[in-house]
Amino acid sequence: MTELGAEHTVVIVGGGQAGGETASELRKQGFEGRIVIVGEETQPPYKRPPLSKAYLAGSVQEANLFVMQPPILEKHRIEFVGGTAVQAIDREARQLTLANGETLGYDRLVLATGGRPRPLPVDGADAANVFLLRSIDDVNRIRERCAEGKRAVIVGGGFIGLEVAAVLLKQGLKVTVLEGLDRVLARVTAPEVSQFFERVHREAGVDLRTGAQLAGFEGHPEVTAARLADGSTVPADLVIVGIGLIANTELAAEAGLVVDNGIVVDEFGQTSDPLIYAAGDCTNHPSEFLGRRVRLESVQNAMEQGRAVARNLMGKAEPYRNVPWFWSDQYDLKLQMVGISTGFEQLVLRGDPTTERSFAAFYLKGGKLIAADAVSKPQEFMFAKKLVAEGRPVDAAKLADPDVPLKELAA
Ligand SMILES: Cc1cc2nc3c(=O)[nH]c(=O)nc-3n(C[C@H](O)[C@H](O)[C@H](O)COP(=O)(O)OP(=O)(O)OC[C@H]3O[C@@H](n4cnc5c(N)ncnc54)[C@H](O)[C@@H]3O)c2cc1C
Known part of the structure; x- marks a missing residue:
């Protein structure tokens, strides 16, 4: 494979933290050619963790979320094409079709498409006061609905649900958390740790219900209550859903790349096409530490894998080795x-x-x-x-x- 030089173009699909890190590391590694990030969202790469924490609480401004402020992007000659999804990859022509009708050629492509929140499979989930939470725009819409005394129902007792519960409670909302399993954070912690967080939230004043199966919603056009499988209802002015992530792999799959619970990459971040790499939440990568393949949803992985991909694009041939770690702030x-x-x-x-x-x-x-x-x-x-x-x-x-x-x- 030819070495990347000033005459080459690297296109990064997805302007999340993996995409942002890949771009800035490419410059750090001395890449002189063209770098274009194409992002479906209008904002340049930004940090998502504060969305369910300080940004929702209103203590951090939008501009402070950006991984690189626009002048830094400019300084590093990183082009950002925002508000435009990549719709198709023509691997033979090495060309992308964008939603705005334009085409864009590449010498190397990096897929950093992340994931989208799993939608609730019940009627009424599309009401204007039912929210998913993944983007700045989602949080801006949620914040418009938050005011002291409002009743928030949070579906899902995972990290996002519990972080949101803590923030909204502090803002004076009445908060109910509905977790379908018999404990919160069941996928990631021991029962003792789950019980600790259940106690903390209940002591703070959250109505936290485990084993609470959501059956549907009442009210139209806006939801007025959540209905549980046991027939009971919980009144709601707004509903926030945090029930997991679906990796954005469709673009890769339609281009014929190997996809299996994520875009399959090797230890160098390379997909089944040697000219296409992938990084972040969307990848299924080999983990030497775990002794198996894994798809992670964590900032640390998105950033480190992005950096590893950039170095490998520059010919370093460094395997990506990572011990996963994660954090959550509540109260x-x-x-x-x-x-x-x-x-x-x-x-x-x-x-x-x-x-x-x-x-x-x-x-x-x-x-x-x-x-x-x-x-x-x-x-x-x-x-x-x-x-x-x-x-x-x-x-x-x-x-x-x-x-x-x-x-x-x-x-
Ligand atoms: C509310 C919230 C709180 C979190 N808190 C923590 C935390 O405390 N600690 C932690 O480690 N992790 C946390 N995470 C997870 C962390 O934010 C993700 O792991 C990380 O953002 C993944 O980065 P990424 O770049 O791989 O994907 P993403 O951030 O999902 O970015 C992918 C981008 O690609 C875009 N895109 C997708 N398809 C296309 C396309 N076809 N064309 C153009 N653009 C496309 C998407 O719109 C998106 O902007 C949190 C996530 C959320 C939502």
Whole structure:
């Protein structure tokens, strides 16, 4: 494959954090050619985590969300074509068709198309006061509806649902969270950690209901209540839905690239077409750490994979190696997670989640630390990150004992 030089064009589809990082790393790596980011959203690449936190709370302005302010994009000669989706990839002609009718040629293509929120499969989900939450525009619409005393029903007790609950409660709304499973955060944490967050939210004043199956909505044209499977109703002025993500893989699949729970890439971020790479939430990539393929939904992965792709486009041939980590802010609490706890054999708690507001939960398998959740315990998190990455055996009794200094375990 020819080396990329000043005469070449790299087009990045998707102006999220993966797309933004790919572009800026390409410049850092000395790429002199043309870089074009084509984004369906009108804003240049921006950070999504604050959307359900500080931006929803109104304490951060839109311009502060941008990964690169427009003058920086200009300085680095990164062209941004916003408000335009890429509709098709002609791999033979190396050309894209945009929704605005234009075509755009490429020498290398990066797909950073992320994902979209899973819609609620019930009647009334398209009402004007039922919201999904993925973009700045979504949050702007939600904020217009928020006022003290309004009743918000949140469908889904995952990270986004719980973060939104914390923010809206603080703004004086009456908040109900409906979680269909028997505990919140069930996909990602141990029951002890779920119970901790359920307690925190209930103590704050959220009406948090688990095992609450949404059956439909009442009211037309706007929803006035959520109806549960047991026949009960919960009055609502607005509904926010946070029930997961669908990876945006259609463009890749229609172009004939291999797609399987994400755009399939190798350890270099390359798809089944050597001229096309992919990064971020949309990829299914091999994880050396997990010993299997994985599709992650995390900023850290989007940024690091974007950077790795840029370096590999410049011929570095560096495999993307990553230990997943994630965080969530709720009230005054910071939850930090590292690794993937699925399949753990033993849970070790350092601190008591039933009475305290900070603790760490360590997940062990075969005597090794495979994952950890730290609630407002930054030091424990840093330590766990190191141990999880190293995959060394740990002493469970020492882990559980808050009197044993962490550095003794990490040694
Ligand atoms: C409310 C919220 C809170 C979050 N909080 C956290 C957190 O605390 N910590 C954390 O690690 N992660 C968090 N995340 C997840 C994190 O934001 C994502 O993992 C990250 O944004 C993924 O980046 P990405 O660039 O891969 O995809 P995205 O951010 O989804 O960006 C993809 C972009 O591509 C565009 N696009 C798609 N198809 C096309 C097309 N055909 N043509 C042109 N453009 C297209 C999309 O419109 C979008 O702008 C949060 C996400 C949300 C929504």
